[in-house]
Amino acid sequence: MNSLFKHYRFLIMRRIVQVGVMLLYVGGNYWGWDFIIQGNLSSSLLLNTVPLSDPYAALQMFAAGAVITTNLIIGALIITVFYGLVGGRVFCSWVCPVNIITDAANYLREKVGFNEIQKKQPASRNLRYWILGLSLILSYILGVTAFEFISPISITHRAIIFGLGLGWAAMLIIFLFDLFILKNGWCGHLCPLGGFYSVAGKLSLIRVDHNEENCTNCMKCKVVCPESQVLFMVNKESIQVLDGECTNCGRCIEVCDDDALNFSIRKLAKEKK
Amino acid sequence: MVSERRKFILGTARATGLVALGGLVWSAYVDEVTANKLILRPPGAIKEEDFLATCIKCGMCVEACPFDTLVLAKPGSNKPLGTPYFEPRDIPCYMCPDIPCVPVCPTGALDEPSVTTNGELDINKSTMGVAIVDDKNCIAFWGIQCDACYRACPLLDEAIFLKYEKNERTGKHAFLMPVVNSDICTGCGLCERACVTKDPAIIVLPREVALGSVGDFYVKGWDKEDEKRLVNAKEIKTTTKLSEKSAMDSLNDVGDLY
Numbered sequence: 001m002n003s004l005f006k007h008y009r010f011l012i013m014r015r016i017v018q019v020g021v022m023l024l025y026v027g028g029n030y031w032g033w034d035f036i037i038q039g040n041l042s043s044s045l046l047l048n049t050v051p052l053s054d055p056y057a058a059l060q061m062f063a064a065g066a067v068i069t070t071n072l073i074i075g076a077l078i079i080t081v082f083y084g085l086v087g088g089r090v091f092c093s094w095v096c097p098v099n100i101i102t103d104a105a106n107y108l109r110e111k112v113g114f115n116e117i118q119k120k121q122p123a124s125r126n127l128r129y130w131i132l133g134l135s136l137i138l139s140y141i142l143g144v145t146a147f148e149f150i151s152p153i154s155i156t157h158r159a160i161i162f163g164l165g166l167g168w169a170a171m172l173i174i175f176l177f178d179l180f181i182l183k184n185g186w187c188g189h190l191c192p193l194g195g196f197y198s199v200a201g202k203l204s205l206i207r208v209d210h211n212e213e214n215c216t217n218c219m220k221c222k223v224v225c226p227e228s229q230v231l232f233m234v235n236k237e238s239i240q241v242l243d244g245e246c247t248n249c250g251r252c253i254e255v256c257d258d259d260a261l262n263f264s265i266r267k268l269a270k271e272k273k
Numbered sequence: 274m275v276s277e278r279r280k281f282i283l284g285t286a287r288a289t290g291l292v293a294l295g296g297l298v299w300s301a302y303v304d305e306v307t308a309n310k311l312i313l314r315p316p317g318a319i320k321e322e323d324f325l326a327t328c329i330k331c332g333m334c335v336e337a338c339p340f341d342t343l344v345l346a347k348p349g350s351n352k353p354l355g356t357p358y359f360e361p362r363d364i365p366c367y368m369c370p371d372i373p374c375v376p377v378c379p380t381g382a383l384d385e386p387s388v389t390t391n392g393e394l395d396i397n398k399s400t401m402g403v404a405i406v407d408d409k410n411c412i413a414f415w416g417i418q419c420d421a422c423y424r425a426c427p428l429l430d431e432a433i434f435l436k437y438e439k440n441e442r443t444g445k446h447a448f449l450m451p452v453v454n455s456d457i458c459t460g461c462g463l464c465e466r467a468c469v470t471k472d473p474a475i476i477v478l479p480r481e482v483a484l485g486s487v488g489d490f491y492v493k494g495w496d497k498e499d500e501k502r503l504v505n506a507k508e509i510k511t512t513t514k515l516s517e518k519s520a521m522d523s524l525n526d527v528g529d530l531y
Binding site for chain 2: 043053134
């Protein structure tokens, strides 16, 4: 039992945080908890005072030529600084509700053995940066926040907080896409918000650290990692995972039986040789 | 031998092609959903094209609305996804004096100054839409006394007033016909909600859909304010070159008419 918790401790905590955040928003909308938080992941007001805003949405608004309010800038800055410190894609693995869907697809894909059949993924993980760029160009040309009009992330959290509509279809499509078409397809290849946070978290303080001496090369970490390219150093070099695409989900840490991976504070360049 | 350079060029070309294809589908979809002009926005909403760029779709106006009037567009509703709107026949805007939906907007898509008079919020200044009467299907225009919309209007006798006219058919009754003053109507939709006909004979439409615009060429000579527009007006002289053809030609040469 203890080892079960040890092997899933971050996953359990992540699910608690993800569900908890959604619950607070739902409470803010339906049960009068708006003194805690109101709004949704696009923009919200914490404790009736602190504005929080999606910096990527703010960027699209800027590209679309909208007048940007001070509140929005403050909100976007708070979020950018926060994720800039704890790890950009901490949003993806600890907050974003789509993560639950894609993790479920990934779990099933592994269980059913699709990964055995489809060993090599036929798409580039850099697609998300192209989509990120494209979304800003389209926002500029069309004069609307282009990604916000199709974002399955927003569709999902709005569906949870404000009511479903046909939102379930978007969730189902992402699930099926990740299950049948592309491993880690949405979160690991396409999502421009993930791309944005990869860039925003490039210099984050919390990073996974690899200790090569302890590593037995069992590769459990690489199997479980949704962005396995960031673990290139495993069993090779004792360095930190500095790639912004690492989501700090902690899966690699909890599956490691040899204490070869752990969360750490980023080492400053001077300390390295 | 495949050189790295050729691989790189092909890779970039493929990515560019994919992005172009994606961009086409993406922009077509966005164009499609934003083309819907028949959508009523919350009070204080800025111009629709600016609104689409500025609204961050956080739903705080929806949460603030005590009557559940406002909803966020869901997938399948064929409206710009996630933006707030209302449908008056379901739930109209009850025009709260403190306008809770507007000050909460974090992006200014709902503009507080536009619904403020002398530093105080003034819902009567809002322009969500304008009510339009379908006089063929309004029973008051048939001569039946109704005045449901007139009574429902929060700006009673101002935004909707009754026009009296003799009913020549009966010879002894009067028509009490509702007429909307579009300068005052806020588009709250309480009239549309109250209308007794099967489908409402008075409906609220976005102002840019329902109202015309005169342009700068006409000046109300009887209106002192409007006439001031002429104070700095300059004379514009247009000279049209005289046709070199003779007048006879222009009368007889009718070939161009076909």
